[in-house]
Amino acid sequence: MENKHYLIFSLYGLHYGVDALLVQEIFHLPELTTIAEAPDDIVGILNLRGKIVPVMHLALRLGYQPQECSLSDSVIVLKWEGLQIGILVNSVHEVKNIAATAIEAEISYGRKREINSRFIGGVAKVDADMIMLLNHEQLLCYSDAVSALLPDEDTNGIVEATNAHSSKHNGTLENQFLENHHTSTKLNKIGSFYDLCCPNASPEDRKIFRERSENLRQSTTSSDFTGLMPLAVIGLNGEYFGLDLEVVREFTNIRNVTPIPCCPPHVVGNMNLRGEIVTLVDIRQALNLPSAAGTASQAIVIRVDDVVAGLPVDRVFDVMYLRPKDVTPVPAVHSGSNEYLRGTAPYSEKMLSILDLSKILTQGGLAVNEEV
Numbered sequence: 001m002e003n004k005h006y007l008i009f010s011l012y013g014l015h016y017g018v019d020a021l022l023v024q025e026i027f028h029l030p031e032l033t034t035i036a037e038a039p040d041d042i043v044g045i046l047n048l049r050g051k052i053v054p055v056m057h058l059a060l061r062l063g064y065q066p067q068e069c070s071l072s073d074s075v076i077v078l079k080w081e082g083l084q085i086g087i088l089v090n091s092v093h094e095v096k097n098i099a100a101t102a103i104e105a106e107i108s109y110g111r112k113r114e115i116n117s118r119f120i121g122g123v124a125k126v127d128a129d130m131i132m133l134l135n136h137e138q139l140l141c142y143s144d145a146v147s148a149l150l151p152d153e154d155t156n157g158i159v160e161a162t163n164a165h166s167s168k169h170n171g172t173l174e175n176q177f178l179e180n181h182h183t184s185t186k187l188n189k190i191g192s193f194y195d196l197c198c199p200n201a202s203p204e205d206r207k208i209f210r211e212r213s214e215n216l217r218q219s220t221t222s223s224d225f226t227g228l229m230p231l232a233v234i235g236l237n238g239e240y241f242g243l244d245l246e247v248v249r250e251f252t253n254i255r256n257v258t259p260i261p262c263c264p265p266h267v268v269g270n271m272n273l274r275g276e277i278v279t280l281v282d283i284r285q286a287l288n289l290p291s292a293a294g295t296a297s298q299a300i301v302i303r304v305d306d307v308v309a310g311l312p313v314d315r316v317f318d319v320m321y322l323r324p325k326d327v328t329p330v331p332a333v334h335s336g337s338n339e340y341l342r343g344t345a346p347y348s349e350k351m352l353s354i355l356d357l358s359k360i361l362t363q364g365g366l367a368v369n370e371e372v
Helices: 115-119 136-140 158-166 173-183 193-197 203-217 336-340 357-363
Strands: 004-011 014-019 023-028 042-048 051-057 074-080 083-089 091-098 120-126 129-134 229-236 239-244 248-253 267-273 276-281 298-304 307-313 315-322 341-347 350-355
Touching (some): 004 074, 004 083, 004 129, 014 091, 023 203, 023 315, 074 091, 074 136, 091 120, 229 350, 239 341, 267 307, 298 357, 336 341
Parallel strands (some): 051 083, 276 307
Antiparallel strands (some): 004 091, 023 074, 248 298
């Protein structure tokens, strides 16, 4: 068997992989519209540029007890044999090329196989990680309950694909779907998206969820994407900052930091990220902000040229695409932290400062040159 590319993501502290060829789109969780008649693990639908897409709460599908959703959660849109559906996960990491020899396809638990184990097609051993690979055929098999959520034009060809696929398995897809959903953890569908998924969301959080939904709803032609600036929106000391998404490798939680002797305060320490040692560097000093890296629980792992580092942040708010015309350049004569800004732009009724990360790392006084 040949190697295969998988999109790696996290859910409740575990790593999962899904066939990368199925992935259509990835974005942060928006506000969803709940449907009372939907299967238990379909937490809502969204309008994706004019196309209705059901969103599956993957944790519910796998039988976990649901946890409250947050702004940092993501939706991965998959397309398989005519069916387009989103799966709700905690964070998306990277695409890995996994060798077939690294995958354990059959795992015996010494007992009768559980129904939900059908959703896991194998376990891959990659470096120090164990990655559970999803069986997308079982995960995405559906019944009339799901197809009823889609417009007629979205279901063309799905019935034929389902009939062809059902011959490969015992029983019908509908029976399998009903059986699988019968055993999954249920979510009370009475209420709004916030009642069901984000009961403690603040008014500011709800505004961001709603803005994301509106941005996804807008029908956008391909030419509209030309020249857009992809940004990760982060929070530092109560202020909003934007980072070029092209240098962002992943978002992660800060844990088990090892201090580095004889280093200045902005070098927080080293962290083991799935076998890779990543140095955490607090950029607040370059921005004339008080240091608060010791209280940060999240970090953004960035790569600028040959430099890989983790930046402690208060919060990861969003991923957005900004039109260059919406960016206000910094004054030609500036001082202080302004010299490390590419410009400013409005965001959620506040001002977003767009960072020149390359300049911060090379000229912001963050380098450690002392010999010890």
